[in-house]
Amino acid sequence: MNSQLPGNPMAAHLPARRGILLGAASAAILLAGCAGPDDSLAAQARAGDNKNYIAGDGSVSEYAAETRAPAVDLTGNLFDGSAVSSADWKGNVTVLNVWYAACAPCRKEAPDLEALNQEFKSDGVRFYGINVRDTAATAAAFERTFGTTYSSFNDNDGGILLALADHVPPRAVPTTLVLDRHGKVAARVLGLAEKGTLKALISNALSES
Template structure:
């Protein structure tokens, strides 16, 4: 549209610039704003709360990862086969991680009898910081120390690196059956886990 048309393009451009500046000004280090401003045509924005459930026939290959729990135990995704597994990516200073922590523990306790295992993937904290978080929120399932980012890197097909928290529900074959990018709402995660348990 020509610039001479009643000034509308200039007004729209100014409004758009003001909106972008407003968003980035409120949170200069906000990964959401950075990703949105990047304009890289991703079909999601990190941490946007999107939920995806995958039909069995549309799931890809099993997740492949190796990590070490804070107590030194080595864990391999090959060990996940035969049971539903919930992977939660977190770190202690992450505000939504703190909000969802009690719900994750409650769901772990609820589904433990069904053989569901929960594993945290801590991408930032030293052992003492992670342990303090777990004591504060009563978390009793283990977490992988992923400060080097190896596990997160192995899951980039499913989770954008800046999307913390994020939660994956793996089926009994180790494939991603459900995914929550952002805060895991309790009833939603419960539904994803229940559906995975119900599969033959």
């Protein structure tokens, strides 16, 4: 079954491919494979288990500014113990990446995420990981191995994922969100984020007035 994505996306399916150019008025996707009609995304997130697991399928969604859902509202703790709120990054384009260390696509995309983090740092783009499974030691070992320098939320309790339940299917890892300067989800990648695709999505969000 197909479930309608939030934000009333503008058109039909686009596959995620390296180097794809997505305009500000690009298409959005219907996610293939969803929970049963009585299982909302939020209910599954609260359950914190793997019931009705939804795997990322590599699809890309981009939303026109006038169709975007309300701004993301979340607060959580990074692995270093500091508290971060979505209010802290208002005015900046922000990239949120859901991951855990044993996730094969997460390991593959990590160097590209870090490269984009460095490339867009001077533009004020903020990158945050959302780790849904690991201990601090495991997360730190992953970061050393793949050279990621941006901070990650410790989301073992599922609080961040719950706050993003309208945008991220529970346990769909990896998932990457691009937030506009108002904190609204401008684009989403379910599954492996190809570098060229994600770069185009970030650039589009930056180009908005």
